[in-house]
Amino acid sequence: MYPFGHLPRSALNPSVQFLTGNMKVSDNGTDCGSAVSESVTTGTIQFGPLNKIVGAVRGKIEIDGTPEQVKILLKTIDNCFTAQEQKALVDRGPLAIRVEELRASCAAVYMGRKDGVTYRIKVNPRQISENNEFFLHELIHHSRMVDGDRESILLRTRSEDTDILLILPEDRSLEEAATMLETLARMTPYSEPLNSSYYFFVARKKGRMVYDLIREDRELIAGSADEGSEGLKGKDARDAVEKNFEKSNISDLLLPPENSKPAKERLDELKKEQG
């Protein structure tokens, strides 16, 4: 889930929703959870014709949108994932990406595969941008679900379900923080995110400016937060998250419920459990 509100860069008033179907938690009553839990067509995909094909995944990714939207979304996949990673995105089933009107506060949503066949991502047409942070974020949730090269606690989702992203409340901060940092790592070409999203919570907790935290994390994870700079992909991106997560600002993310732990403390706990 990528929460979105039209947030000014100061005096932020978040419109925040959280992922996964059975935990519709929201601090303001709006909730992308309904998008996650809505019924989807099963059986034959009713998506439009395949517009263009990413080399490594020929025939397994469908994008339904205008030619311009499709071009931007495909560019994001190509810019931000290696050929091997692209292949992994569809190893366990086809991926259908659909540009469609979502509620205003919802930029994009990862649907998983409720029909047991096709994974789906929906993107709000109003939130498609050149840096595509929203779409990229959902792709990373998907990659965390399906890519077998992701072995560590930090890099794999802890979803209890293999078809949809179903996260225990105590794991939500970790899932979103790890996804967020990896989004910053991969953004290519980099431009400042349009939305503060989960950084809002960290900024509030630390009493700092959201965009300072984002810039610091981008520099930490990708070496540069300059406009137009290139991010990382492949093993480089995954290793960078692994190496830097605990130093990142976003690792302090703490989402409700109140009795849960910040992302990095939860990670520590899980590492100890694993031994």
Ligand SMILES: [Zn+2]
């Ligand atoms: Zn998310």
